[in-house]
Amino acid sequence: MKIKFKFEGRHLKIKLTSRDITAIAICSALYAVFGYLTAGLSFFGVGFLPAVLIPAVFAALYGPWVGGLSGATGIFIRDVFVHGNAPLSLIAGVPANFILFFLIGYIYTKNISLKQALTSISLATIGLVASSIILLSNANFVVAMTKWTGGVSTRAFLLTFGLTVIVSLVITAVVSVRWKKWRSYAIGAIVGQIAGGLLLSITIWLVSPLFLSNLNIYGAPVTAIYVLPIFVWTIATEIPFILLVGPPIIKVVQNAFPTLHYRNKPQNKGGTND
Numbered sequence: 635m636k637i638k639f640k641f642e643g644r645h646l647k648i649k650l651t652s653r654d655i656t657a658i659a660i661c662s663a664l665y666a667v668f669g670y671l672t673a674g675l676s677f678f679g680v681g682f683l684p685a686v687l688i689p690a691v692f693a694a695l696y697g698p699w700v701g702g703l704s705g706a707t708g709i710f711i712r713d714v715f716v717h718g719n720a721p722l723s724l725i726a727g728v729p730a731n732f733i734l735f736f737l738i739g740y741i742y743t744k745n746i747s748l749k750q751a752l753t754s755i756s757l758a759t760i761g762l763v764a765s766s767i768i769l770l771s772n773a774n775f776v777v778a779m780t781k782w783t784g785g786v787s788t789r790a791f792l793l794t795f796g797l798t799v800i801v802s803l804v805i806t807a808v809v810s811v812r813w814k815k816w817r818s819y820a821i822g823a824i825v826g827q828i829a830g831g832l833l834l835s836i837t838i839w840l841v842s843p844l845f846l847s848n849l850n851i852y853g854a855p856v857t858a859i860y861v862l863p864i865f866v867w868t869i870a871t872e873i874p875f876i877l878l879v880g881p882p883i884i885k886v887v888q889n890a891f892p893t894l895h896y897r898n899k900p901q902n903k904g905g906t907n908d
Contacts, residue, residue, distance in 0.1 A: 666708045687875045726837040762799050
């Protein structure tokens, strides 16, 4: 099946086969179910989702449109059952998840050079580390977070927050430098997470007075000061799952189904990407 959309005088072609439609249905269901099962792990209502590795894997195997549509559909179903706030999910969760997994699938098809990878990682490191320093140096923020996490000690909170950011960046760097085969996947993950996380955190802040009465902090809607922590925490707590668990699963599936091996990934002149 082929679908065409006309955009600013140009045709944006979306090619979806029956296999792609089936993959979207399966991935959406898996993402929704596992997302629901891990719904108890949250930060200001932003799910701590190990399940993100599912649409990330499908994005690599089937391409950006399958990944994006699966992520958007799956998160919507999950949100409806978790908090029942369909408008909030449509405004915040659906677009952010579509962008995240679309970018993973899209960038995965590109041949990312080591220089490009190091540049991306450096920019991400500067941004995330600087953001973390700003947050952790704010005494009011630290106190609010320890109260929000159920009385966790300040030391434990600082340690957990700092380690998740550092581990996420280290994993991205190691995967990108050590395994060329997964470089595009790793960069896609970090770029997608930054784009999706930024959109999600800003949207939550903007719509909180309208939709987030269940996420009010001490009787007040989410304020601008929480855009940064939601953004950083979302990225830091999801990337490890995508990078650590994703590649082994992709490799197993590709070995079992050779037709999915590096699907849509362009070959280098005179050779392959292996």
